[in-house]
Amino acid sequence: MNTKNKFDITAITVCVNYAHLFKYCISNRKFFKRWIIVTTSEDKDSIKLCQENNLEYIICDEINDRTFFKSGAINEGFDYLGKDKTWYLHIDADVLL
DSSP: OOOOOSSOEEEEEEOSSOHHHHTTTGGGGGGOSEEEEEEOTTOHHHHHHHHHTTOEEEEOGGGGSSSOOHHHHHHHHHHHHTTOOSEEEEOOTTOOO
């Protein structure tokens, strides 16, 4: 299988209390130029998983200001990336490509 991307893809994944499933999907990283994981400061398991696997992550504690404000966390990830001219992919933490 050729994993060389025709386009450089940056992925954003919201992972809050899903480290137990996300750990099986880390192999997805081979498809992405960059992968941003959005989590909360309270989710120590996801943070640890990112650190152990050298994954870039950001903290979005506003996600808990409402009943799981996932769209806000996704937007936080896009805002973090700025106006980079690349392809973006939003992918859930429990999806294995």
